[in-house]
Amino acid sequence: MSVLVPTSLDAARDALSANPSATVLAGGTDLMVEVNERRREVVDVIAVDRVAELRAWSHDPVSRTLTIGAAVTWSEIEDAPFLAWVPSLAQAARTVGSPQIRHAGTIGGNLGTCSPAGDGLPPLSALEAVVHLTGPGGERSLPFAEFMTGPKRNARAAGELITAVTVPVLRGPQGYAKVGVRNAMVIATAGVALVCDADAGGVRLALGSVGPVILRCPEAEAIVAAEADFAAGRLAEPALRAAAEAARAAARPIDDHRSTAAYRRHAVGVLTARLLRRAFPHD
Amino acid sequence: MTATTVTAGTVRGGLGQSVVRPDGTAKVQGSFQFSSDYTADDALWGATLRSPHPFARIVRLDVSAALRVPGVAAVITAADVPGVPTYGLISQDQPVFASDVVRFVGEPVAAVAADHPATCRQALQAIVVEYEVLEPLTDPERAVDGSVPPIHPDGNVIRHQRIVRGDQTIEGPVTVEGTYELGRQDQAFLGLEAALAVPDHDGGGVELVVATQWLHEDQKQIAACLALPAEKVRLALGGVGGAFGAREDISLQVHTCLLALRTGRPVRIAYDRHESFLGHVHRHPCTVWMRHHADHDGRIRRIEARFVFDGGAYASTSSAVLINGITHTQGPYACENATVDGWAVRTNNLPSGAMRGFGVVQACFAHESQMDKLAAACGLEPLEVRLRNAMHTGDRLITGQVVENVAPVERIIHEVAALPLPDEPVGGHDGDILRLPGGVGRTTDAAHVRRGIGYAVSIKNLMYSEGFDDYSTARVRLVDGTVHVKFATVEVGQGFVTLAQQIARTELGIEDVVLDRIDTGVGSAGSTSASRQTWMSGGAVLGACRLVRDRLLALVADREGMDAAALTIDGAEIVDSGGLLRIPVAVAAAGVDIDETFEHHHPATEDLDELGQGNCHTAFAFCAHRAVVDVDTELGLVKVVQIATSQDVGRVLNPLSVLGQVEGGIAQGLGLAVMEELLQDGGIVKNPTFTDYLLPTFLDMPPVVVSLVEEPEPHSPLGAKGVGEPPTISSTPAVVAAIRDAVGRELPRVPVRPADICL
Numbered sequence A: 001m002s003v004l005v006p007t008s009l010d011a012a013r014d015a016l017s018a019n020p021s022a023t024v025l026a027g028g029t030d031l032m033v034e035v036n037e038r039r040r041e042v043v044d045v046i047a048v049d050r051v052a053e054l055r056a057w058s059h060d061p062v063s064r065t066l067t068i069g070a071a072v073t074w075s076e077i078e079d080a081p082f083l084a085w086v087p088s089l090a091q092a093a094r095t096v097g098s099p100q101i102r103h104a105g106t107i108g109g110n111l112g113t114c115s116p117a118g119d120g121l122p123p124l125s126a127l128e129a130v131v132h133l134t135g136p137g138g139e140r141s142l143p144f145a146e147f148m149t150g151p152k153r154n155a156r157a158a159g160e161l162i163t164a165v166t167v168p169v170l171r172g173p174q175g176y177a178k179v180g181v182r183n184a185m186v187i188a189t190a191g192v193a194l195v196c197d198a199d200a201g202g203v204r205l206a207l208g209s210v211g212p213v214i215l216r217c218p219e220a221e222a223i224v225a226a227e228a229d230f231a232a233g234r235l236a237e238p239a240l241r242a243a244a245e246a247a248r249a250a251a252r253p254i255d256d257h258r259s260t261a262a263y264r265r266h267a268v269g270v271l272t273a274r275l276l277r278r279a280f281p282h283d
Numbered sequence B: 001m002t003a004t005t006v007t008a009g010t011v012r013g014g015l016g017q018s019v020v021r022p023d024g025t026a027k028v029q030g031s032f033q034f035s036s037d038y039t040a041d042d043a044l045w046g047a048t049l050r051s052p053h054p055f056a057r058i059v060r061l062d063v064s065a066a067l068r069v070p071g072v073a074a075v076i077t078a079a080d081v082p083g084v085p086t087y088g089l090i091s092q093d094q095p096v097f098a099s100d101v102v103r104f105v106g107e108p109v110a111a112v113a114a115d116h117p118a119t120c121r122q123a124l125q126a127i128v129v130e131y132e133v134l135e136p137l138t139d140p141e142r143a144v145d146g147s148v149p150p151i152h153p154d155g156n157v158i159r160h161q162r163i164v165r166g167d168q169t170i171e172g173p174v175t176v177e178g179t180y181e182l183g184r185q186d187q188a189f190l191g192l193e194a195a196l197a198v199p200d201h202d203g204g205g206v207e208l209v210v211a212t213q214w215l216h217e218d219q220k221q222i223a224a225c226l227a228l229p230a231e232k233v234r235l236a237l238g239g240v241g242g243a244f245g246a247r248e249d250i251s252l253q254v255h256t257c258l259l260a261l262r263t264g265r266p267v268r269i270a271y272d273r274h275e276s277f278l279g280h281v282h283r284h285p286c287t288v289w290m291r292h293h294a295d296h297d298g299r300i301r302r303i304e305a306r307f308v309f310d311g312g313a314y315a316s317t318s319s320a321v322l323i324n325g326i327t328h329t330q331g332p333y334a335c336e337n338a339t340v341d342g343w344a345v346r347t348n349n350l351p352s353g354a355m356r357g358f359g360v361v362q363a364c365f366a367h368e369s370q371m372d373k374l375a376a377a378c379g380l381e382p383l384e385v386r387l388r389n390a391m392h393t394g395d396r397l398i399t400g401q402v403v404e405n406v407a408p409v410e411r412i413i414h415e416v417a418a419l420p421l422p423d424e425p426v427g428g429h430d431g432d433i434l435r436l437p438g439g440v441g442r443t444t445d446a447a448h449v450r451r452g453i454g455y456a457v458s459i460k461n462l463m464y465s466e467g468f469d470d471y472s473t474a475r476v477r478l479v480d481g482t483v484h485v486k487f488a489t490v491e492v493g494q495g496f497v498t499l500a501q502q503i504a505r506t507e508l509g510i511e512d513v514v515l516d517r518i519d520t521g522v523g524s525a526g527s528t529s530a531s532r533q534t535w536m537s538g539g540a541v542l543g544a545c546r547l548v549r550d551r552l553l554a555l556v557a558d559r560e561g562m563d564a565a566a567l568t569i570d571g572a573e574i575v576d577s578g579g580l581l582r583i584p585v586a587v588a589a590a591g592v593d594i595d596e597t598f599e600h601h602h603p604a605t606e607d608l609d610e611l612g613q614g615n616c617h618t619a620f621a622f623c624a625h626r627a628v629v630d631v632d633t634e635l636g637l638v639k640v641v642q643i644a645t646s647q648d649v650g651r652v653l654n655p656l657s658v659l660g661q662v663e664g665g666i667a668q669g670l671g672l673a674v675m676e677e678l679l680q681d682g683g684i685v686k687n688p689t690f691t692d693y694l695l696p697t698f699l700d701m702p703p704v705v706v707s708l709v710e711e712p713e714p715h716s717p718l719g720a721k722g723v724g725e726p727p728t729i730s731s732t733p734a735v736v737a738a739i740r741d742a743v744g745r746e747l748p749r750v751p752v753r754p755a756d757i758c759l
């Protein structure tokens, strides 16, 4: 077993390209659980939590985008300035685990694991984030919808490093809410992210834990986009109800030991309605 | 909290004071040695191969490939058990290793010892087991109705017991009825099972350092399986990180010793969380049907009940849990007529056994749910119906036993009702998500919240029952001004180590009290369970201290030419009734060496007869809870806002320790109410990790307000009653009653799931 601790992106990429079967370790909050439960065999490790480029984020006011390095932690993302720029992602960050987990766990790790219950993923889906990768074949960028390919499956190729995600900084309300059986430190049984683009009059809803991947809800989005008055913060109750119903219908939940399909679908409807009411306080 | 008086003077660190644990600093600093921290030079690692099937016949078992794995020192199976092939606390029906059939998922089939845990895993994988999978018996009712062939030579019924008392013909005029269900709760201690076995040089014996609850009972069972005399199996307590009943049964003890004896080298075994979930007994899942017959004014006239406890694959303590459950059918209420039918049955589910509350948790959830139904049926407030039926000292139970203990049921009900309600508005303080149901998930706004308040009251037996003489032993030596106390009382975190020092200080007036290692080098202390150690081992330490004190006073009397009967210890000094003598005990004890051992026994109890009659229990304690909850009714999410409790404790010997038990017990009761359940489907365990077996976090645990009722118990050596179990028992039904109050549903099952509330 070897453990490399590169401090630059070049070094990290070269190490991984040279040894594509090595395991990337960021905060270890997913990886070490798998190792401890012996669901994953680890031979060589490349730790990325000291790679300066991956720990950085940058805001481009011209293109109005935010690029967040893969090793940025949830405890950074849950606070200012992220809270103002990407509220849905910051709110999702706050729901992750405990303070200890948020200090160690990273956005890149959430993407690396790609669990349908990953709390960072519905906001990234709703923000239509772009995921940046680098590896033996050079650099490439994928829309989130193409990056996540299944439950705990993604488009990352062997030897590739997730370097960052780029998200737009939008004007308009956002939110994230998740249901679990405990008041903290709990895996979502259902999660909903809402992102509004007031300038384009667009609305995006993404559902977590209720399908093999994060699900978008085009029908619900269309209803809100057509009916909402962004300037007045107004959405009529019937439209809100119809959108929540459409989100319910878009869910593809299953029964498992964490919850039932029926409850998950119900929760998606309730959370969608509540997020919409928070975003559009007036009937 | 009620103030306590230090009756025996003012020695520092004596009874009644919030003395800090002797192991507290080490625990906080991380230097405390838990049993998993013990190792020895040259120690091998052990690991266990477990059944993946709930019920299967072993067709072939071949360990030869495992033996060839480099680094493997031994592989053992049922064929290598030299003594009795089975063990168990009450009946010895559980194999050390399965030989012909496996009866639950996780049953041990073989064990290996090797130079490294990874080698152990490799070796386990190399063991070939061919199974013929059988249809598992997972529905306890099928065991009751006898429709399934026995899955064990002892049959599918572990015990059946009735209680028939009084007039069996009474009906109504008011009747309330319900069927209640409790899921399987895990003890979920943080310190996982671990042990180190070191063989004697001559190979003729073994020393085992282990986290357990009763060293001498382990010793007896291990020795029988090893075919060794008890003195050749010496046990010492490894630091215990919680127990809650899960360490009453043997888990890795025999395996570790066998591997050490086989290899002639020290062997350590340590379970991980997954293995722990499979490797120890759990609280019995249970279905309870009850029907109460009462007058229009709410007075109970007769209770009918039927209990079915799912004992899982092996008997463990199921028969005692059953008796505890059914004999507590009435709760802390007077009732003269009863018809109760109770079953503890065998299934291919995980074995069930002891857990904090021991059968009474199941009874209490049912009788308290019934009391609320009765209140509603009679148009009474929940507390009023309880007050009208409250039991008193001298009342006869449905077993015919008279309650001879202090029974301040009315008082605890009044006190819990008088405790302040939370000042927090419904839905918490504006905008603070941590105060809302759903917590950090940001699901809920204050407008979605409804508040509910619920009450529950319990009675719990203390000590062992049904003729069991669960005595305790303590040895106290006064050597040159220092007190040395030795006992085999297992410290699981409850604080007996603190209490033992407090007792010795107060009785002997000497602050310097040294505790010897907790091991089998002294007589049995009985189990650290059944809320019994303060009473039983406290009584033993007290008794031994008094023998030492009498000899010291006799010595001083001799020296001073006085009458020993005139001397007493007052605080830290020896004084005489005439006021002539006053010398520090430490001075009087210089150069002295006194050594006394004392056994404390409680009065004998009896078995129940055919009709469930008999003085089967030793003593009783009582507890009341009030829960305030905020519920998001649309999503079914619960935030417990506050728990208030009034508990009958006899006497508070260490306020801080009592508070710890009260708060910890409530957390465990809350867990059962709203989240804790180990799920099995067709015998397969679905959530054996802390990712999915949810325990309450700090954000789930509310502030607790406490009123301790101190009416010293005349039968208890120190006037104190055990305080460990009651907080767990009635907190569960109180929380559920509060949720019912908020949402208006019956909610007959715990844990209450979100879907039960909102779908």
Ligand SMILES: Cc1cc2nc3c(=O)[nH]c(=O)nc-3n(C[C@H](O)[C@H](O)[C@H](O)COP(=O)(O)OP(=O)(O)OC[C@H]3O[C@@H](n4cnc5c(N)ncnc54)[C@H](O)[C@@H]3O)c2cc1C
Pocket: A023, A024, A025, A026, A027, A028, A029, A030, A031, A032, A033, A048, A070, A071, A095, A096, A097, A098, A101, A104, A105, A106, A107, A108, A109, A110, A111, A112, A113, A117, A118, A119, A120, A156, A160, A161, A162, A163, A185, A186, A187, A188
């Ligand atoms: C107690 C606890 C509670 C938790 N609660 C939550 C929760 O509420 N919500 C939630 O979403 N998650 C939760 N998690 C899971 C976990 O914390 C998150 O998924 C976190 O974002 C993982 O980040 P990490 O840096 O720790 O990833 P790691 O564990 O280091 O890595 C995760 C995976 O991603 C890969 N990886 C990491 N970085 C890169 C990279 N730069 N390039 C390529 N591959 C990479 C790793 O190889 C690994 O496969 C919890 C975990 C624990 C232990």
